[in-house]
Each structure stands twice: as structure tokens, then as C-alpha cells.
Amino acid sequence: MMYSPKHPPVLTVQVDVDTQRNLFSFYGFEEGPGYEDNVTYQHALPRFARLFAEVGIQATFFVIGEDLAHERNRRVIRDLHRDGHEIANHTQTHPYQFCNLSLQDQREEIRQAGQTIAEAIQVAPVGFRAPGYDVTSPTLTVLTELGYQYDSSVMPSILNPVLKLTQSFMNQKGVRSGYGDWRASFAPTQPYHPDSRAVWRAMPSGPLWEIPVASVPYCRLPFYANFNLFSGTTLFRLSAGLASGRDCNYVFHAIELLGPEEIDPRLHRHPNARLSLEDKFTRCRTFLRTLIDGRRPLLSREFARELSAGEVAVPTPESGPLATRLW
Numbered sequence: 001m002m003y004s005p006k007h008p009p010v011l012t013v014q015v016d017v018d019t020q021r022n023l024f025s026f027y028g029f030e031e032g033p034g035y036e037d038n039v040t041y042q043h044a045l046p047r048f049a050r051l052f053a054e055v056g057i058q059a060t061f062f063v064i065g066e067d068l069a070h071e072r073n074r075r076v077i078r079d080l081h082r083d084g085h086e087i088a089n090h091t092q093t094h095p096y097q098f099c100n101l102s103l104q105d106q107r108e109e110i111r112q113a114g115q116t117i118a119e120a121i122q123v124a125p126v127g128f129r130a131p132g133y134d135v136t137s138p139t140l141t142v143l144t145e146l147g148y149q150y151d152s153s154v155m156p157s158i159l160n161p162v163l164k165l166t167q168s169f170m171n172q173k174g175v176r177s178g179y180g181d182w183r184a185s186f187a188p189t190q191p192y193h194p195d196s197r198a199v200w201r202a203m204p205s206g207p208l209w210e211i212p213v214a215s216v217p218y219c220r221l222p223f224y225a226n227f228n229l230f231s232g233t234t235l236f237r238l239s240a241g242l243a244s245g246r247d248c249n250y251v252f253h254a255i256e257l258l259g260p261e262e263i264d265p266r267l268h269r270h271p272n273a274r275l276s277l278e279d280k281f282t283r284c285r286t287f288l289r290t291l292i293d294g295r296r297p298l299l300s301r302e303f304a305r306e307l308s309a310g311e312v313a314v315p316t317p318e319s320g321p322l323a324t325r326l327w
């Protein structure tokens with residue numbers, strides 16, 4: 001079952017804190033001996049904090065447990081937490097093809113990251129995103145067992161198969177890295193209780209909420225910052241127009257607030273990596289100011305809590321997600 005948004009609808013903003021080491025893996029590069037990413041936590045995250053403060057919102061940062069081994073990174077996360085942002089779980093080591101891991105390994109990835117985050121900020125995370133949007137139904141069972149309230153790994157975008165193919169061509173080793181089951185392309189685009197046997201299918205009730213990554217209503221084009229920076233402002237405005245009046249879960253990635261001189265040259269193939277920092281900052285600010293218009297900003301965990309409390313739970317006739325009807 002899907003829910004029509006209470007008025008005004010909700011804006012949740014999320015940041016995937018993938019480092020350049022993760023992007024090396026995404027493209028199949030060896031990072032090289034002694035490589036350290038000193039810019040993602042030290043430069044990109046404080047810039048996101050500044051951007052969000054300018055716009056007047058708080059956001060959810062999905063962090064990778066192993067990155068918190070460094071005290072300097074833990075300090076950044078503590079600062080974000082102190083400023084009211086949410087810290088959520090993005091696994092311990094960010095393994096691509098997450099859904100191919102054994103259930104035991106998935107559990108360890110989630111459990112360890114949860115513990116690492118709790119030790120860093122003294123608050124246990126309640127939200128999860130799988131690396132590469134690669135979630136499967138057994139993962140949901142693990143999340144429920146570990147006390148999580150929501151998952152945000154489903155990307156209901158029609159371009160997932162294309163992006164998956166493109167990524168595997170660009171990967172030096174030909175390795176595919178995610179985007180989940182193709183049926184997730186047809187998952188509901190608004191929050192829903194995922195079926196514990198099929199993550200793309202909505203159920204009338206359940207222990208967990210799926211807060212999917214935004215996609216454009218009707219056509220299901222991607223609707224997140226990396227795609228919007230790449231595809232231009234006109235398409236962003238059209239997409240935002242189609243999404244108006246609906247809840248929106250808008251996703252950034254940490255690299256989007258790094259300048260080209262801060263990004264390893266091998267990653268300049270990544271979309272938008274060569275845009276100037278000033279340009280990216282300005283456009284990301286415009287995205288947020290557009291999306292906040294007419295919406296109520298909430299942390300993802302607050303939204304999940306509201307949904308559970310039934311404050312936003314109104315069944316809608318348009319609920320019939322394609323997925324529910326087809327399989």
C-alpha cells in the first residue's frame with residue numbers, strides 16, 4: 001500500500017558518503033599503495049553542512065563504518081550529529097554486489113557499521129542504504145532483526161538497467177556493481193512497507209519502511225543530484241514540476257561537493273567530476289531551494305517515525321504500484 005502525502009508533503013535529503021576509494025572499486029581501479037582519501041570527510045562533508053545550513057535543512061548522511069577508523073573522520077561525523085543531522089548505516093566496507101553476499105556476511109556488514117557509528121556518536125543508526133542500491137529481500141529481514149526502522153536502497157528508476165550496463169563497460173574489470181533487481185525499477189515511488197519476499201512490492205503493513213530514492217513521477221527517470229547535475233537544469237525543473245505535491249527523497253553523493261583538483265584524475269570519468277566546485281555548489285543550492293518550496297523538511301528517521309505513527313498514512317487509489325499488480 002502506498003500513502004498519499006499529508007500536506008505539505010515531506011522533503012528528505014540524503015548524502016551517500018562514498019569516498020574516492022569506493023569509486024575506484026566502482027570503476028575497477030586499484031587504489032595504489034598508501035592511497036588515502038583526505039578530502040571526502042575533510043572538505044566535502046563540511047561543505048554539505050554549509051549548504052544545508054544555508055537552505056535551512058538537516059539531512060541524513062549514510063556513512064561507511066571503516067571510514068570511522070580515523071579520528072579525524074569521526075570528528076566530522078560528530079559535528080554533523082551535533083548540528084542535528086542524522087547518521088545512517090551504509091555498511092562497514094561498502095562491498096559492491098552486496099546482494100550476492102551470504103546472509104551472514106550481509107548481517108556482519110550491517111551490524112559492524114551500526115556498532116561503529118553508535119560508538120562514534122553514542123546513537124545507534126536506524127536507517128540503511130545498501131552499496132549500489134543493491135538490496136534484496138533477505139537484507140530486510142536482517143534490518144528488522146537489528147532494529148532498523150527504514151531502508152532507503154530502492155531506486156525505482158527506469159534507467160537502472162542502462163546505468164548498470166554502462167557501469168560494467170566502464171569498469172576496468174567488467175564487474176557489475178549494483179542497482180539491485182531489475183524489478184525495483186517498478187517499485188512504488190513513495191514510501192511503502194516492503195514485502196519481506198520481494199523488496200519492490202508494497203505490503204499493507206510491516207515492521208520496516210522503504211523510503212525509496214526519488215524518481216520522476218510517471219516516466220520514472222532518475223531524480224537525484226548526480227543525474228541532475230549531468231543532465232542539466234531544464235530537465236531538473238521539468239522533473240521537479242512533475243514531482244510537486246509529492247514526498248521527495250533527494251539523494252546527493254559526497255563527491256558532488258569536491259572540485260576537480262581535489263578528485264583523483266582517474267575518477268575524472270565520473271559524471272560531473274570535472275565541473276567546478278562553484279558551479280556544483282550553486283546548482284545543488286538551486287535544487288534544494290526548488291525542492292523545499294511547498295515541502296516540509298524532515299530527517300529520514302523522523303519521516304519513518306511519522307509514517308509509523310500513522311500521521312501520514314492515508315491509502316490512495318493511485319497506490320497500485322505496477323509492481324503490486326505484476327508480481
Ligand SMILES: [Zn+2]
Nearest residue numbers: 016018131132
Ligand atoms: Zn555508496
